[in-house]
Amino acid sequence: MASFNLFLLPGDGIGTEIMVEVEKVVAWFQARGIARFETERGLVGGSAYDVHGKAISDADMALAQASDAVIFGAVGGPKWDAVPYDARPEAGLLRLRKDLGLFANLRPAICYPALADASSLKREIVEGLDILIVRELTGGVYFGEPKEIVTLENGEKRAVDTQVYSTHEIERIARVAFELARTRRNKVSSAEKRNVMKTGVLWNQVVTRVGREEFADVELEHVLADNCAMQLVRRPKQYDVICTDNLFGDVLSDIAAMLTGSLGMLPSASLGETDPVTGKRKAMYEPVHGSAPDIAGKGLANPIAMIGSFAMALRYSLDLGDAADLLETAIAAVLDSGLRTADIAKVGENTVSTKEMGDAVIAALDRLAV
Numbered sequence: 001m002a003s004f005n006l007f008l009l010p011g012d013g014i015g016t017e018i019m020v021e022v023e024k025v026v027a028w029f030q031a032r033g034i035a036r037f038e039t040e041r042g043l044v045g046g047s048a049y050d051v052h053g054k055a056i057s058d059a060d061m062a063l064a065q066a067s068d069a070v071i072f073g074a075v076g077g078p079k080w081d082a083v084p085y086d087a088r089p090e091a092g093l094l095r096l097r098k099d100l101g102l103f104a105n106l107r108p109a110i111c112y113p114a115l116a117d118a119s120s121l122k123r124e125i126v127e128g129l130d131i132l133i134v135r136e137l138t139g140g141v142y143f144g145e146p147k148e149i150v151t152l153e154n155g156e157k158r159a160v161d162t163q164v165y166s167t168h169e170i171e172r173i174a175r176v177a178f179e180l181a182r183t184r185r186n187k188v189s190s191a192e193k194r195n196v197m198k199t200g201v202l203w204n205q206v207v208t209r210v211g212r213e214e215f216a217d218v219e220l221e222h223v224l225a226d227n228c229a230m231q232l233v234r235r236p237k238q239y240d241v242i243c244t245d246n247l248f249g250d251v252l253s254d255i256a257a258m259l260t261g262s263l264g265m266l267p268s269a270s271l272g273e274t275d276p277v278t279g280k281r282k283a284m285y286e287p288v289h290g291s292a293p294d295i296a297g298k299g300l301a302n303p304i305a306m307i308g309s310f311a312m313a314l315r316y317s318l319d320l321g322d323a324a325d326l327l328e329t330a331i332a333a334v335l336d337s338g339l340r341t342a343d344i345a346k347v348g349e350n351t352v353s354t355k356e357m358g359d360a361v362i363a364a365l366d367r368l369a370v
């Protein structure tokens with residue numbers, strides 16, 4: 001039986017609550033003999049700051065580097081609002097992405113049939129939705145230098161963030177988007193703002209060239225990112241794969257989340273380059289949502305984004321596509337049965353806790369695997 005090394009980083013707030021549920025799922029696949037998992041836990045975010053004075057320790061970074069996959073919960077919260085900028089909880093997440101070279105963030109937004117009425121949009125707009133946002137994750141304004149606040153001679157302050165992209169960064173994310181489009185409906189929509197930003201001009205040129213030279217069989221369209229945001233709520237099913245930069249991808253994926261019913265539904269995979277020798281790549285699996293301080297500690301969090309992220313780990317890191325399909329079918333079955341955490345429930349509808357939702361996924365796996 002194949003053996004995999006998973007590094008679990010629950011983080012803060014609801015991160016710790018949803019990690020408990022994914023651990024049950026990991027144990028289920030192990031008990032069924034589908035794979036052996038060696039799991040280790042580390043600290044990230046505010047919980048790491050409280051112990052180490054930084055958002056992730058070097059020792060935990062080394063464990064992340066050595067793992068087959070990192071399973072990440074969420075970080076942040078008001079408790080750490082006043083900590084130094086470089087030690088803020090989110091810095092731990094950004095260091096993991098940057099140091100592991102996780103340049104490709106896959107954020108699938110699927111509207112499960114049972115949730116077509118849970119979206120804030122009308123059923124006919126979201127029913128059957130299946131789009132994939134491919135977000136560049138290690139470049140752009142998140143990491144560009146200078147990034148600073150300076151005090152001018154007149155005492156005024158000036159804050160600078162820098163949006164930078166070079167050709168190779170755009171080429172490699174474009175290839176990921178085109179390759180994935182070939183496995184889906186064969187269409188890439190590249191979103192940037194070439195009308196305002198030099199990075200948008202280069203993004204547009206490079207994606208166009210990669211498409212023409214390497215993926216002539218895939219349909220490519222260009223859309224300005226603000227229009228893309230509008231189209232996502234107007235007619236989202238026009239999209240298949242959306243390929244976009246770090247910041248636009250962050251915002252567009254939160255919009256896409258609401259098409260599926262809740263931010264608590266959106267999983268993601270953050271992938272590095274494949275090593276040509278070993279065929280392996282670094283990877284981290286993280287729900288799109290954050291630590292949800294408003295509901296943390298109350299058992300209200302929807303664990304489906306986290307469990308769905310583990311399904312993506314099975315598919316993209318562990319080469320267990322059938323197991324991933326099984327887990328996604330179990331999630332769909334639980335939703336079909338009418339079980340709802342509060343975020344996906346209609347007014348007046350009965351709701352279940354984080355734990356009950358996790359237990360229901362396990363029960364569905366038991367039923368499906370007979």
Ligand code: NAD
Pocket residue numbers: 014073074075076077078090093262263264265286287288289290291292293294295300301302303305343
């Ligand atoms: P958030 O995603 O934590 O929450 C936004 C809203 O969605 C809240 O009302 C929350 O209750 C709800 N929500 C999110 N996940 C949910 C789930 N699984 N089930 C039910 N409801 C859910 O965003 P925020 O409030 O803007 O940020 C809170 C903190 O989280 C900040 O410190 C932010 O930096 C951090 N954050 C971290 C990550 C991450 O770790 N990947 C992502 C986004 C935000």
Ligand code: IPM
Pocket residue numbers: 090093094250288290
């Ligand atoms: C996300 C989050 C992160 C981001 C933050 C917490 C750094 O919003 O994963 O979507 O902006 O990338």
Ligand code: MN
Pocket residue numbers: 250251254288
């Ligand atoms: Mn975000």
